[in-house]
Amino acid sequence: NAGVTQTPKFQVLKTGQSMTLQCAQDMNHNSMYWYRQDPGMGLRLIYYSASEGTTDKGEVPNGYNVSRLNKREFSLRLESAAPSQTSVYFCASSKDRQGAVYSPLHFGNGTRLTVT
Amino acid sequence: KQEVTQIPAALSVPEGENLVLNCSFTDSAIYNLQWFRQDPGKGLTSLLLIQSSQREQTSGRLNASLDKSSGRSTLYIAASQPGDSATYLCAVAPGNEKLTFGTGTRLTIIP
Numbered sequence: 001n002a003g004v005t006q007t008p009k010f011q012v013l014k015t016g017q018s019m020t021l022q023c024a025q026d027m028n029h030n031s032m033y034w035y036r037q038d039p040g041m042g043l044r045l046i047y048y049s050a051s052e053g054t055t056d057k058g059e060v061p062n063g064y065n066v067s068r069l070n071k072r073e074f075s076l077r078l079e080s081a082a083p084s085q086t087s088v089y090f091c092a093s094s095k096d097r098q099g100a101v102y103s104p105l106h107f108g109n110g111t112r113l114t115v116t
Numbered sequence: 117k118q119e120v121t122q123i124p125a126a127l128s129v130p131e132g133e134n135l136v137l138n139c140s141f142t143d144s145a146i147y148n149l150q151w152f153r154q155d156p157g158k159g160l161t162s163l164l165l166i167q168s169s170q171r172e173q174t175s176g177r178l179n180a181s182l183d184k185s186s187g188r189s190t191l192y193i194a195a196s197q198p199g200d201s202a203t204y205l206c207a208v209a210p211g212n213e214k215l216t217f218g219t220g221t222r223l224t225i226i227p
Binding site for chain 2: 033040042043044056104108110
C-alpha cells in the first residue's frame with residue numbers, strides 16, 4: 001500500500017540552486033496538490049492539479065512551478081531556491097476535487113528542504 | 117479571509133480518559149471539514165470528513181461534530197491510548213481546492 005510517495009526525503013540547497021520534488025500516487029486519484037508546512041503557519045497550498053492536464057495556483061505559488069506529468073505524477077520545481085523556501089513540502093492526492101461529495105486528502109511523508 | 121484556530125496548542129491527558137479537541141473557523145460558508153492526525157516526521161493521515169450538511173461522523177473511538185452556525189467542530193476521542201499521541205489538525209474546504217488548515221493541537225497521552 002504505497003499511497004503517495006515523495007522523493008527525496010531530505011534536501012539541502014544553496015541559494016540560487018534549482019531542484020525538482022517528485023510525487024507519485026498509486027490510488028488512481030484525479031486531483032493532486034503541493035503544500036508547504038511552516039511552524040506556526042499551518043499548511044499552505046502552493047499549486048494543485050484538479051485533473052490530469054490542468055494545474056492552478058494556490059495560496060503561495062511564487063518561486064515555484066509544477067508539472068502534472070501524467071495521472072500518477074505531479075512534480076514541484078524550485079528554479080532559484082531562496083532561504084524563505086526552507087520548509088517541509090507535502091504532496092497530497094484525492095479521488096476528486098475538494099468540492100466533490102467525499103474526497104479526503106491523502107498525504108505523502110514529506111520532503112524536508114533547507115536552503116542556506 | 118477564512119481563519120481556522122485550534123486551541124489549545126498542546127494537551128496532555130492520562131491514558132483511558134475521554135477527550136475533546138476543538139477547531140473554530142470564521143467563515144461558515146464551508147463545503148466540508150476534515151480532521152487529520154500527523155505523527156512526528158510524517159505526513160497527515162485523514163481521520164474524518166464531515167460534509168456541510170452533516171452534523172457528525174464516527175470512526176471507531178473517534179467522533180467529529182460540526183456546527184456551521186457557530187463556526188465550530190470538535191473531535192472526541194474515547195478511551196484514549198498512548199498510540200493516540202500525535203498532532204491533530206482540522207481543515208475547512210470552501211468548495212474549491214483552497215483548504216484552510218489550523219495549526220493543530222499536539223496531544224500527548226500519558227501511560
